[in-house]
Amino acid sequence: MRNHSILLWILLFVDGVFGAAEVAVSVSVMKGDSVTLHTDVSELQNDDIIDWMSEDGVIIAKIENKKISEKYVPEKKFEGRLELDHKTGSLTIKNITSQHEGIYKLDIGGGHLISKNFSVTVHDDVESLSVMEGDSVTLHTGVTKIQKDGVIRWFGDQGTCIAALTCAAKTVSVKEGESVTLHTGLIDIQRYDLILWKFEDHLIAEINKGTNQFIVLENADVRFKGRLQLNEKTGSLNISGSETTDSGDYHLNMSNKMCTLHRTIVLTVKAIVTPKGHTEDPGLHPDEGQILKECELSEKNEQSC
Incomplete structure (x- = not known):
């Protein structure tokens, strides 16, 4: 016993x-x-x-x-x-x-x-392409500029690496004045307890599922005042009326009890360049400006007669 x-x-x-x-x-x-x-x-x-x-x-x-x-x-x-x-x-x-x-x-x-x-x-997003035998085809990355701190790899259908190039951050490019959405890639945020958006080192937006808060911290960086909006379903961040000063690294952190996901999105806002020698009264509609020019030309022709 x-x-x-x-x-x-x-x-x-x-x-x-x-x-x-x-x-x-x-x-x-x-x-x-x-x-x-x-x-x-x-x-x-x-x-x-x-x-x-x-x-x-x-x-x-x-x-x-x-x-x-x-x-x-x-x-x-x-x-x-x-x-x-x-x-x-x-x-x-x-x-x-x-x-x-x-x-x-x-x-x-x-x-x-x-x-x-x-x-x-x-x-990753899967895209289908249809080509004829003997054609040449270019598979686009969607990246406008390769960053120096990562790696791009191309894989065949068996998972074999067929090409590699040194990049890591996702890149988004827009024209000045356009709205741009930085996507989380989620259909629904339910599986994450906390989502943070940072511009460089500044926290600019936060979703806290525990407190049911959707916060835009515009005071952290005054350049974004009145221009940031969070999608409450997906957690994506929209920037309206983009400016060249918005260009830079946006850091996304999504976490729950089990894991934390980190992503960097590099945003480039391209300035709109006015053609050299082009002057137009900004207060006029383009059509009104053209009418005014035609009137001025007509007056000159009458004077020369």
Whole structure:
């Protein structure tokens, strides 16, 4: 009887150590975004061991005794893309591509017992083109200017990289005076608790689902006064009457309990150039200006007669 009691105690102990409930999380991101997979730990304890693994169980990042282990070299596809948060152990994958789709496994042992599986899906807009055999075809990126801090890769239908060029931030270009919408890529914001829009380092708009607040912080940067509007369904940011001073980097952060998505959109507002020697009374309608010119010409002709 005593032996059975000892065996039962050992089984309970083992289940308490290794039986942490496994949580499954699905994350969908757009190609080129950065995504943070959260551990749900506010601060690591000294005896916590964090293992981040790829789908095949290979460790790609590790924290032990609050220090990032240098022993584990991730696969080449992760080179320069992984960041670990020293405080929480959360993992960020930067400039994500279709190569990084799959299951990411998190195991935390020590003071915190957590086991999670993150299913990461990378998507992009798909366009169909129809051409005749022998034709040449150009596939456009939609980018007007390549940024120097990222990478553009072209992949074949089997996922094989067929061309690469060094860029990461999404680029939008408009003419001065036009309205422009910076898109979140969401149909509905329900899956995110907090959405932040920043211009350079200034917070200019915030959506907080917990407090049901949609806030435009125009005082943070007076140049946007009266020109910013948030779409309450998608979280996209509209800038009306764009000015050349609106050009720059717009940072989008979308977060919930499980992950945080980071995106940078580079906006370029092109100035409208007035033709050299062209002078026109700004108070006149274009048609009125033309009529006035015709009248002046008619008067000159009469005088010459």
